[in-house]
Amino acid sequence: MPPPPAAALALPVLLLLLMVRTPLPTGARPSSGPDYLRRGWLRLLAEGEGCAPCRPEECAAPRGCLAGWVRDACGCCWECANLEGQLCDLDPSAHFYGHCGEQLECRLDTGGDLSRGEVPEPLCACRSQSPLCGSDGHTYAQICRLQEAARARPAANLTVAHPGPCESGPQIVSHPYDTWNVTGQDVIFGCEVFAYPMASIEWRKDGLDIQLPGDDPHISVQFRGGPQRFEVTGWLQIQAVRPSDEGTYCCLARNALGQVEAPASLTVLTPDQLNSTGIPQLRSLNLVPEEEAESQESDDYY
Structure with missing residues (x-):
């Protein structure tokens, strides 16, 4: 059977184009989907692999463009x-x-x-990496982040208040978490704070007005800037915890505009208490009863 002539193949395509471009008669059922999508589809159909003459009325209006x-x-x-x-x-x-x-x-x-x-x-x-203060009182890392926020919330009328970060009291970005451990193990609390001017971090225990570590040799504190700009991170480490270390530890951050606190509790268990809870973690913590430890030491020497 010979193939159909090219004219016969082109006829259905021509009819389809006429149906698409012909306005619907009065009272006809409207096409499904928003009108701007239909206009964009018409333009794509006309362009095919190339660019058709520009007809702005056939362009679909883009929406939700956070970068413009x-x-x-x-x-x-x-x-x-x-x-x-x-x-x-x-x-x-x-x-x-x-x-x-x-x-x-x-x-x-x-x-x-x-x-x-x-x-x-x-x-x-x-192009710019300079921080900006937005009219909402929030510090943005650079102009691009502020513009994204402004386009995401057009009703907020977000603008640049001034170059540089907004002055603010300390804000806890990452707070210390409640934890527990067994005697002889190490414990670390972390606290991440944003503020401008930069905040200082102190550690206290059980509400006492005594700044840690004091003169306790098995407690140490460390601080560094970051991880983000205008942030500072502090750590409190307790080595070989003892039952007396149990309590509530507080990260206290302050600058000239205010201060904020973030507490976390530490629970200390003895190996016997851990065994009584039924939690099968004694071996994973490399903890063994004292008698067994002495036996292992004897095996090492003899």
């Missing part, structure tokens, strides 16, 4: 720009991954381990 808008590959319609950290096209004339949004530029990410053969990827990065 950029022109599409044909330079006609608007589409959502790529956010910070998304893949992008280093060549402005290319249109594979997409283009970065306002205040962003496409850069090769060299933060990976290049010695292991990792290939740098082109990612959108903010």
Whole structure:
């Protein structure tokens, strides 16, 4: 049977196009889906593999674009720009991954381990890394983060209050957690605080006005800046805990604008108490009764 002529194949396609482009008669059932999606579909159908003459009325209006808008590959319609950290096209004339949004530029990410053969990827990065204070009283790492928040909450009318971070009292970002352990084991409490000006961290126990570690040699404290800008992290370490170490430990952070506290409790169990709870962790903690420990030491020597 001979193949149908080309004209016969083109006829159904032509009829489909006429049906799509012909307005619905009065009283007809409207097409499903929003009208802006239908207009965008019409444009894609007309373009095919290339770019049709630009008809803005056929462009779908992009929505929820947190990084702003950029022109599409044909330079006609608007589409959502790529956010910070998304893949992008280093060549402005290319249109594979997409283009970065306002205040962003496409850069090769060299933060990976290049010695292991990792290939740098082109990612959108903010041109500025200077912090800003928003009109909502929140500090943003840079202008791109503030613009994302403003587009996500348009009703808030978020703007830049001033360059630099907002002055604020301490805020606990990561608080210490209640914990328990067995005598002879080490315990560490951590506390992460954001503030501007930077906060200082102190550790107290059971509400006493005594700053740890005091003169106790088996308790130590450490501090460092970070992990984020304008944050400070403090640790309290108790080595070889004893029953007398049981209690409530408090991370106290303060600066010129205020102070905040975050408590956490420590419960200390003896090996016998641990056995009575039925928790099968005695061996995993490398704890053995004193008699068995002495026996093992004897085996080591003899």
